[in-house]
Amino acid sequence: MKHWNFRLRLGVVILAAFIVLGFVVPLFSPVNPIEWGTYLKNLKPSGEHPFGTTNLGQDTFWLLAKSVQNSFLIGILVAFFATLIGALLGLWAGFKGGFADRLITVLTDSFIVIPTLPILILLGSLMQGKASLLMIAAVLIIFNWPWPARQLRSMALSLSERDFISTALFSGQSTLKIIVKEIFPFVAGWSVANFINTILVAIGAESGLAVIGMSSNEQATLGTMIYWANQHQAMLAGRWWWIGSPVAAIALIFIALFLVMTGYQQYSALRRGK
């Protein structure tokens, strides 16, 4: 941690706080935080309820913790599979060339341009706010693999000119083995940055969808929390703790993820230089 720059440190600290909130704190939750009518409605913040209670009788703090957890789960799931699929396809296309390369290039170029949100809204509207989180994650994976694929394809193109790749090729190694053993160490840094960025994109897409009620309304995510707060006029009634806490959480998580991503890029650029 000694060589970490300021951005990376700050980002990791904020992110760690939210990961504790999302994955450790809910273990101590005395009740199911999503259930309605557990407590009295609209209590102001107090010692017992640090963030008050919602209009639906949920404790805002426990609800927030659970929401952070679900949002992170979606983000990590999407980021993992999108980066993995994108990396493999991109490297394969760049390294193999030919028809597979052209097909993947055309697909990635088109997918990057297609606006995902209208299609997600179409999906959400047909599911009428009852889509499962897993299904939303699956759709987000479909729309997020092309970006890493495009980047890693061009990286593979320049790497495949190197001598050690020819050596591996002539010694009879399979394409998959060359990708995993020889090329991947070179692109790992970029993939980590992309992984973090995709967490950000996925949480953002799900929350955006949820804010307008097109995600899993019955589940607790940061976006659905804002949706229910808006549905019950939390802002008009001055229930800041209900609408304000998920808004602040999303803003902070996104700033932290961005700091970690750019901080990590600077860090690995410096490390390469040494």
Add this chain to the structure above:
Amino acid sequence: MGFYKFLLTRLLTFILVVFIGITTVFFVPRFMPSDPVEAMIGKMTANQAFMEPEAIVTLRETLNESFGLEGSVLQQYFGFVKRVILTQDFGPSLASYPIPVNELIARALPWTMGLLLISTLIAWLIGNVVGLLAGFRKDKAYSKALEGVSIVIYPIPYYILSLILIMLLSYIFPIFPLTATFQGEGFTWEHIRSIVYNSILPALSMILVGTGWWVISMKTLSSGIAEEDYVQFARLKGLSERKIMTKYVLPNAALPQVTMLALQVGSIFNGALITEILFGYPGIGTLIYQGILQADYNLIMGTITISIVAVAGATFIVDFLYPFFDPRVRYK
């Protein structure tokens, strides 16, 4: 790569994007576990107290037709593509019958285009100027401060920033309206003033996020270019800093920013959709939302298809303009 080849590749990509987009929009409802027609009818009968059984039968037929659910899947698909490409006819709006969906879209489109064009242009210009200054003089305190502010604002999604702005400027300090209401009509001063007044908050949230992004990327680009040999040479030659910045660094750093703009059109549009919904701004985003709330399937299909075509088109136009900025593409 020559100009024509460049143009041709972009044109092909555009056609492909529209094709993939339309195909996705066509197949999504068909992979749903529930029958969309029955779901829509269920929602409509739930909303309205009572519907005659005959009315439901007619409704089912109408919906089947507008979903294009008659004939084999292949026939349905070609029917849908033909309708979208040749006639752009999405049928009448089911909720505001018999106004055609096209008319509703035509009414909403200028709002979205206006909001998007103005806010993107302002953000791009401010962002690039600020980013250029910050990157060219990256050791100055103000450069670091500007970058810091951008890094804090840029990652926040549009709709979260919208909510923060609503909280700050509509509730705590009630300067701007919560939802858009317009006074007057046509080209009267009153009407124009109310449009501007109602558009400031949605535009501001988009400009803030956008500017943050352009500052960050422009700063990276220009600080890299400022260390190139030819810039060093210009310095040794005794050119003024201002000239180096505007003639040497700016053109080279601005080019990738144009390409970047083409890649960002989709995400800016996504942001605009939710921002519109949150502010009740009468554009395409709000129209899509209305369609969903009123279970107006024709409207949903129409607006979403138009969105995809519009974004692909805008990307194509930005790409198409690129050669006019980059002489290397034009003359080779």
